[in-house]
Amino acid sequence: MIAADPQMTGTPADTQPALSLQGLSRRFGDTHALREVSLDIAEGEFFTIVGPSGSGKTTLLRILAGLDQPTTGTLLLRGKDVTGQPPNKRPTAMVFQSLALFDHRSVGQNVEFALKMRGIDAATRKARALELLDLVRLGPDYYGKAVTQCSGGERQRVALARALASDPEILFFDEPLSALDYRLRKTLEVELRSLQRRTGRTFVYITHSLEEAMVMSDRIGIMKDGQLVQVGTPSDIYDRPRDRFVARFMGEVNILQIRDEHLPELNSPLPGFADGHLILRPEALHTDGQGIGIKVTVQERFQLGSRVQLHLDTPAGLMIAEQPASCALQPGDEAQFHFDPAQAHRVTE
Amino acid sequence: MRKPLQTLWLTVIVVLLYVPILSVILASLANTRYMRFPHRNWSIGAYTDAFSQHETLVLHLASLKVAALVTVFALVLATLGAMAFARYDWRGRSIYQKAIVLPIFFPQPVLGLALLLFFSALGITPSWKTAVFAHLVWILPIVTLVISIRLFGYDPAQEDAARDLGATRWQVLKEVTLPHLAPGLISGGLFAFLLSWSNLPLSIFTTGADTTLPEWLFSRVATNYAPVVSAIAVIGTLASVAFGVVVLAALWIQRRASRQSSSASASISTS
Numbered sequence: 001m002i003a004a005d006p007q008m009t010g011t012p013a014d015t016q017p018a019l020s021l022q023g024l025s026r027r028f029g030d031t032h033a034l035r036e037v038s039l040d041i042a043e044g045e046f047f048t049i050v051g052p053s054g055s056g057k058t059t060l061l062r063i064l065a066g067l068d069q070p071t072t073g074t075l076l077l078r079g080k081d082v083t084g085q086p087p088n089k090r091p092t093a094m095v096f097q098s099l100a101l102f103d104h105r106s107v108g109q110n111v112e113f114a115l116k117m118r119g120i121d122a123a124t125r126k127a128r129a130l131e132l133l134d135l136v137r138l139g140p141d142y143y144g145k146a147v148t149q150c151s152g153g154e155r156q157r158v159a160l161a162r163a164l165a166s167d168p169e170i171l172f173f174d175e176p177l178s179a180l181d182y183r184l185r186k187t188l189e190v191e192l193r194s195l196q197r198r199t200g201r202t203f204v205y206i207t208h209s210l211e212e213a214m215v216m217s218d219r220i221g222i223m224k225d226g227q228l229v230q231v232g233t234p235s236d237i238y239d240r241p242r243d244r245f246v247a248r249f250m251g252e253v254n255i256l257q258i259r260d261e262h263l264p265e266l267n268s269p270l271p272g273f274a275d276g277h278l279i280l281r282p283e284a285l286h287t288d289g290q291g292i293g294i295k296v297t298v299q300e301r302f303q304l305g306s307r308v309q310l311h312l313d314t315p316a317g318l319m320i321a322e323q324p325a326s327c328a329l330q331p332g333d334e335a336q337f338h339f340d341p342a343q344a345h346r347v348t349e
Numbered sequence: 350m351r352k353p354l355q356t357l358w359l360t361v362i363v364v365l366l367y368v369p370i371l372s373v374i375l376a377s378l379a380n381t382r383y384m385r386f387p388h389r390n391w392s393i394g395a396y397t398d399a400f401s402q403h404e405t406l407v408l409h410l411a412s413l414k415v416a417a418l419v420t421v422f423a424l425v426l427a428t429l430g431a432m433a434f435a436r437y438d439w440r441g442r443s444i445y446q447k448a449i450v451l452p453i454f455f456p457q458p459v460l461g462l463a464l465l466l467f468f469s470a471l472g473i474t475p476s477w478k479t480a481v482f483a484h485l486v487w488i489l490p491i492v493t494l495v496i497s498i499r500l501f502g503y504d505p506a507q508e509d510a511a512r513d514l515g516a517t518r519w520q521v522l523k524e525v526t527l528p529h530l531a532p533g534l535i536s537g538g539l540f541a542f543l544l545s546w547s548n549l550p551l552s553i554f555t556t557g558a559d560t561t562l563p564e565w566l567f568s569r570v571a572t573n574y575a576p577v578v579s580a581i582a583v584i585g586t587l588a589s590v591a592f593g594v595v596v597l598a599a600l601w602i603q604r605r606a607s608r609q610s611s612s613a614s615a616s617i618s619t620s
Contacts, residue, residue, distance in 0.1 A: 067509050087513045094513045100506035104528050113524075117515040166515060 016079050018043045018170055018202040019064065024073035026059050026226075033059040034070070035226045041204060043078075046196050048205045048213040050249070051223030057206045058097075058174060060223070064204060065094045065172050078169070088117075093168035095176045099159040101147045107133070107158050108143035114166035132161040135195070153184045160192075164199075173205040177212065189215050210249055214238070222246050243349035247279045252309075254280040254319045258346070276348040282309065284343045285321035287329075291340040294319075298333045312337065370586070377579035395576035396584075404565075405581055409588060412546055412562040415477050419484045419545040420538050426485075427492035427537060428530065434493075435500035450490045460487065461554030468555070475557030483555040484545045491544070492537040499533030535600065539593065546589055 017040035026034040033056045041047045051057045062068040064075065066087035075083045082090060093114070102110050109116075111129040120128075130140050136157035142150075147158060156176060163171055173192075177185045193216045196203045207213055213220045214234045221231045222245075230242040241247040244255055256278040296312040296319070308327055312319045314337075321337060329335055380392040399405050433439075434446055452460060464483045468475055507529075511521045527534075549563040556564065562585050569578045 065513055067513065087509075088515045088517060092513075094510070096506050096510055098504050098506050100504055100510035102507055102511075102525060113511065113516075114514040116524075117511075117520060162510075162514070 016043070017041055017076075018045070018078060019204070020076035020079075021064075022074040022076065024060070024063060024070045024075065026056075026063060026068065027071045032226050034063070036073070037226075037228055039221060039228060039231065041202060042218075044200050044202055046193065046203045046205065046216055046218045047221065048207060048217040048219075049221045049223055049228075050207055050210050050213045052208060052249075055223040056226035057223050059226075061094070061172050061174050061204065061206050064170075065092055066090045067094075091166075091168055092170045092172060093163035093166055094172040094174065095159050095163050097174040097176060097178065099155055099176065101155060101159060101162070103147055105147065106143070107138070107145045107147055107150065110147055110158055111161045111165055113162060118166070128165065129161075132164055133157075135164065136161045137191075152180050153188065156180065156188060160195075168201070170202045170204060173203065175207050178207070178209075185212070192216060210251065222249060240345055241279060241347065243347050244277055244279075245349075247345075247347065252282055252320050254278075254282065254285070256280060256316055256344075276346050278341070278344040278346055280319075280339055280344045282320045282322040284339050285312075285319065285337045286339065287323070287327070287335060287337060289338050289340070291338045293336050293338050296335055296337050298329050298331050298335065301329065301331055373579050374583055377576055377583050379576050382575055392576075395580035398577045399580040399584060402577075405584065408560065408562045408565050408581070409585065411477055411556075411559055412585075415480050415484065415552075415561060416542045416545040418481045419488060420541040422481070422485055423489050423492045423541040424534060424538055426489055427496050428534070430489075430493045431496040431500050431533075434497055435503075436505060449493065452486050453490050457487065457548075457550035458554070461551040464551070465554040475555050477556055477559040477561070480552050480556045480559070480561070483551045484548055487548075487551060488541050488544050492541050495537040495540060496530065496533040499530055503529055535596065539596065542592065543589060 019039075019041040021037055021039045021041075024034055024037045025032070037060060049057045049060065059068065063070050066082070066085055066089075069084060073083070074081060077090065077092070102113065105113075108126065108129050111132055112125040115125045115128060126143070130143060133140065133142055138154065138157050138161070142154070142158075147155060150158060159176065177188055180188065189212060192203075196216075205213070205216065210220075217234060219231060219233055220237050221228045222237065222242075223229065224245055230237060230246050232240075237246065238250060241250060247253050247255060258275050258278060294314050294316070296314045298310055299313050299318070300311040302309040302311075303325070304322070306325055307322050308325055310321045310323060310327070310329060312321055319337075323329070375388075377395050378391055378393065379388045380390050380394055381388075430449070434442065461483065464479075464486065465475060468479050473479060507525050508521050511525045512518075516524060547563055548561075549567055552561045552564050553567070562581070566578060566582055566585075569575070
């Protein structure tokens, strides 16, 4: 009935994507930095692009912000073609990897910059700047401070406030947290996510850390060699990686080749598993229970708080298992581990 | 123990630096053609002579004209050159970077003669205009180096950020690039002006019929000395000191004005 409604075949305003990437490619000489990237990012979504360095994620973000132009392809912002439009004409703002704060200006002047460019008077600018500083949890006394006097975390907040000043429809983030220490990064990840919820803005974030992406994102796109190899929710990507590249990128996993001559159990026909690889999480290996058994020798034992991680020497190569801390196995011990093939995820590539 | 030695050392340096200048001032206050000290007759006649001579003005204007043009050309070309070195990676960049500094190591009189031969080969009659070119050959590398230092310590992503925050290309230049380059432009400009203002070896060969202040001073000291020479030298020195003071004062006033306007806007919005 809904499908028959002619109005639903068009794109209603509320389901129109905030950003629509249509076959974006970018070449630098003979190098293909981006190959035919197509993607829709929804209004109010926190979308994270993850990839190793050199995968083209920064190039993609610069094209989205208008700082670079695609060689071919089209970019729609709320349905409007913005390909070729310079960055100062776009209702978007970016937080740079180096933060790119204006170091000859005060915190207040940095935050106000976008408003000054729009010709807004000094008093209004200052009132807005103080509001924004408050939003990123910096007190009014920061207004007159030099940016060079601020700590790493404070500079981060100033950069965020500066990007928010123009009230952008979409915010872009180019690995802004990569230079910070672990604890501060964790705090700011949570704050960024809650800021995104409160403001309802579309955030497009790039990082090389999948862990960071998992914490914050509604959806994640994995990039490799200038292409998006998988797009999905964090749990989609965690539970069902598309290939071995994505699986390895997710953190420590065991990748078993089906029909491995050293693992005869896997040769016996498993339902639906003709060939390819099995992705097995460290927590899916057990010392007891059912399923396929593997003879192992424990190589290393690492304490991870309430759990231990074991590095196992197996006929199929090095494997990693996670056990409760009560596990008594020590390096040098021999043991039999089991896993249920139903808990493994199969990939063909 | 260290303090008195340090003071002595600093005093010796300052004395060695300023005694020659002081002696020129003293020489200008005599009324004899031969430098002898102490003077039998103190006189400011040399200064009244200097100011009454039309030549004093002509000499200063010639030097000013050359130095001002050298400064303008040097600043524009050096900024562009420094940008090319600091921002872009191109084939032969490091070789070009070294090649451009080479004229500094070339003895100036030889460089001046070479330039004169070059001009005459091209059929150009030497004048103060060719001297501008000659000075630039020697001064431009120095100014390029001074501005490069400023550009290398600068994150160009600031310009991207400004564009992204709504600035036009012109606003990026005015609000971000120039304020950052300003210290380099000022010191580079001062270098360009003063090195050109006091240059003798290049000017001798390349000014043709025109005469700059150092050229005139040199020829009069060598052949036809009178206290008026010292007087004009003192006036010339004061003129270049005044130039420096005016530049620094302008900067100071501008900085104070911008600080006042920002604090004024702050007080408006808090009231």
